[in-house]
Amino acid sequence: MLICNQIAMVRQQVQEWKKSGLSIGLVPTMGYLHEGHKSLIDAARKENDRVAVSIFVNPMQFGPNEDLASYPRDLEKDAKLCEDAGVDLIFHPQPEEMYKQGFCTYVDMNGLTTELCGKSRPIHFRGVQTVVLKLFHIVTPDRAYFGQKDAQQLAVVKRMVQDLNVGTEIIGCPIIREEDGLAKSSRNTYLNEKERQAALVLSRSLQVGKALVDAGETNAQAIRQAITGEIEKEPMAKIDYVDIVDFETITPIETVQGSVLVAIAVFIGKTRLIDNFIVEK
């Protein structure tokens, strides 16, 4: 397994693979890898001749009061997980390698980024889109793998690829959870014991919503209220949003119909956690 800090190194390897007619799968991550990331790597492993994982805590997608500095990092452990999972190349650039002096070009979007996480993280998706497109240009993958855990990100990347004619196929992968239901996340490491227990309210409240949908409820407001009510029972939880949107356009809906995303963001103490489920009706 090759670990590259330099874009030129990645390009050289990718060129060799392409010359040999090998397909490439890319898994973009911010590192501190867990079973959720591994599920994306496994999917990429199955469908491509070579697998590249990028590990980059992208400063551009963090707001001024967010956790850029404290975001957990452990390259050694990540490299071991990648090696064991059959990854061929890790791309681990420093910010200076990705954003050279004078950098001033961004990828932005008018739709899809205003709701959900876009409300409380106004510059987040601009940073995500920009770095993802850069990674696509560097690695030129045939396929790229994204988790449904970050459902809005998945929708945004799919839209960007379509709008800008990027020749990479975007594959969405299901949410991997802890045994007790908490969606796996690098940010779960911020939680102390009490908060870890309180964090179960996210998956629990979504189960309440899902049960309503399964029982035939199509009124988005009713589903939203049930989820909100369940979260409010947990004193350590503070709601950022509970929203029901069209999964493709990320616009609010009143009636559950078609492909629908039920998404929540909740603060447990200082830690902001997200979770969701998708309904196909």
Ligand code: AMP
């Ligand atoms: P991150 O390192 O948090 O930026 O995540 C990198 C990729 O892994 C994104 O596409 C995430 O959606 C995905 N991912 C993170 N956590 C999970 C999870 N619990 N299940 C599935 N995919 C995940």
